Amino acid sequence: MRRWAEGLTFYLMLVIFALLSLAWSLPAALLHRLLPERWGQPLGRKGISNGFRFYLWLMRTTGMLRCDLSALDALRDEGRLVLAPNHPSLLDAVLIVSRLPRAICITKPAIWDNPLLGGGARLAGYIRNDSVRPMIRSSAAALAGGQQLLIFPEGTRTAHPPLDPITRSFALIAREAGAPVQTILIECDSPYLRKGWPVLRKPALPLRYRLRLGRRFDSDESAATLSRDMEAHLRDSLRSAETP
Secondary structure, eight states, X not given: OXXXXXXXXXXXXXXXXXXXXXXXXXXXXXXXXXXXXXXXXXXXXXXXXXXXXXXXXXXHHTTSEEEEXXXXXXXXXXOSEXXXXXXXXXXXXXXXXXXXXXXXXXXXXXXXTOTTTHXXXXXHTOEEOSSHHHHHHHHHHHHHTTOEEEOOTTSSOOSSTTOOOOOSHHHHHHHHHTOOEEXXXXXXXXXXXXXXXXXXXXXXXXEEEEEEEXXXXXXXXXXXXXXXXXXXXXXXXXXXXXXX
């Protein structure tokens, strides 16, 4: 009976996520056309953050999720930062943005055409990663405006834990903007939504996540040096971490 109830809750939460996303994406797409960026983008980011926060609350309330995100609260009122976490699962951005409503995400182009997510991404002023130079320019401009930028340095979800080789995109952006890079360590005990895991495949529950702040890097080093040093820090920190 417990297993049946757990499965029902899991699939119900997927439906709720889709409905919440659609309920925001449709009006957000309209507001994107009507509002100037100075009003629309903060509204869009706040809407996404509040929606994610509510959804995570539902997951915790139903017993699906146990997570400690409290370390992120120290970043909430800080100025421009490049946020650079490892990327074990599709839930990573949800966890981070739920606590950091000013964060601008760099996203895959497919999200912009997704009926559940596209409207919100456009209104929030999220940045597409399909062209490197425009991505770097847009990201640097956002940082110059005092925003926080969320970018996953691995470029995609980790295929070979604890960390895949990282790209230099984050370092190029940080150097262009003269912004510090704050590493974030995401620890989880489940393979759910890792690379290759189907969304509809139920994992063992509850999911457990813990997010910690890692080292903060200045952007005055070369992109190659910054990438190398940060990868070493992330890899060493994740290897030594205990399962939350």
